[in-house]
Amino acid sequence: MADFTILHKKAMDLAEKAVLAKIKNDIQNSKSLFEQAYEAERKAAFAYADKIAKEPTRSVLFRSAAALALNAELFREAEQMACLGISGTAPQEILEELRDILEDVHFGRHLKLRGIELEERDIQLSIAGGETGLGVVQSDVFMEKFNTTERLFYRIVERKMKKPFREQGRIENNIKENYQLYLSVPRAASYAVTIRIGRPTTQMMIPGTDVVGDIVAELMENLRLVNEGDEVTLREKIPEDDYYQNFVALAKNLAPDGKKVNLVGFTANLSGEVKELALTRKKAEITPVPLRNKEKTVEITGTLSYADAKNKKIKVTDKKGVDHKVIVDKAILSDIVKPLWEDTVTLTGTIEGRSKEIRLLSIEKAVDNAE
Structure with a gap:
């Protein structure tokens, strides 16, 4: 058990140095330190590999080893550590974190070029x-x-x-x-x-x-x-x-x-x-337009049935047949709103002062329509 404590402390010390190197943009050194930290934590975790009843210590160690491997871009090793952690009797919260690491591992794998050589353009x-x-x-x-x-x-x-x-x-x-x-x-x-x-x-x-x-x-x-x-x-x-x-x-x-x-x-x-x-x-x-203090927001789902590019306004007709006129910033009218013409959309907007006009914050295809 003393060996486990020493290995875990060594891993955490190396991980701290790796983070500091990354902050200084010393990427190669950071990656090397994360690899060393992973090796130490992997050994500490395997000291608990067969101790299924020793939870949450067992799953925490495998989660830590998986995260360190991921930081070192050792995707296969990160996948193995996460799966070993999941295979035990980890608490639900740690199980979710292990699954999140698996998703990150798969994400990193998807970014790899798989033998494709990219040119500079x-x-x-x-x-x-x-x-x-x-x-x-x-x-x-x-x-x-x-x-x-x-x-x-x-x-x-x-x-x-x-x-x-x-x-x-x-x-x-x-x-x-x-x-x-x-x-x-x-x-x-x-x-x-x-x-x-x-x-x-x-x-x-x-x-x-x-x-x-x-x-x-x-x-x-x-x-x-x-x-x-x-x-x-x-x-x-x-x-x-x-x-x-x-x-x-x-x-x-x-x-x-x-x-x-x-x-x-x-x-x-x-x-x-x-x-x-x-x-x-x-x-x-992600909110394209930051909210000002005391602004009220409204969410509307309906069909985008009208757009006035000159006056920067659109009309959304909800399921009850009620028309909602919405002011749209010129920065998003062409690229964001126009492609959604005649779709069922869900928009979020703010209610503007005494006029009670709605100003668009965000708009996207409605969930039911997108499925």
Whole structure:
């Protein structure tokens, strides 16, 4: 038992050093330290492997070993540790945490390239969840995620080219043609495709950038900030109000709902280094427009039956036939609201002052309609 205590303490000390290294962006050292911490905790956990009655100590140790392996990107080892923890008589709370680790393990595995070599103008999009299988996915689930990724990409291009925010209408032909997106054949990683970005001509290059690489890097970095809830830094990177609101709203659309889609991931080759991003923040947790104090919110489900782009208003007709007119910010009218035309939607809005008008906060397909 003394050996177990020493091993566990060693693992925790190494894990603390690994976290500090990660904060300093010393990624290689951090990974190495997490591996060493995992080895120590694995040995401590196996001292309890056959002691099924010793709960919750047994499951806590295997949970800790699995988490350390996951941080070290030892996905197979993390899977084994989590399964050993689940195989005992762990308390329900720890069982849920072990299952969450398994989901994270599978998420990391989906992000891997499976022998596919990405060029510097490629990005892999991975989707997994209840509506995906091995190499197959419900078509509208995939198209929603791909179309949202496409809109995010072109908005970044337009902003980097210092174009005024496009409130309506199509993307300029010269931008669409020079930054065309192409899709690979789907791969069996739950569902994964490579998006290849066309290389622009010299006339279309964005000054001061390596063009495609910079756009992909910004896409992944800004999505990471949304995923972490770091609105302050994201505001600094996207100072223009319209572009900021649009990016957050599109990121909300892209995020997993926890039902049909449990995970959305991106893998890209940036300057010769493979980078991965796992979107784990659920769309319900992301609010495109921050609430002001004392604002009342309302939720309405109905058919999106009318849109007035000029006056930035839409109409939703509920099941009782009552029409609800809603004010929509120009930043989300084209990319978020327009694709939902004539769908049954659920919207959240705030009631504006004495006028009692509803201002849109978020809108998406209604659950019954999305199934």
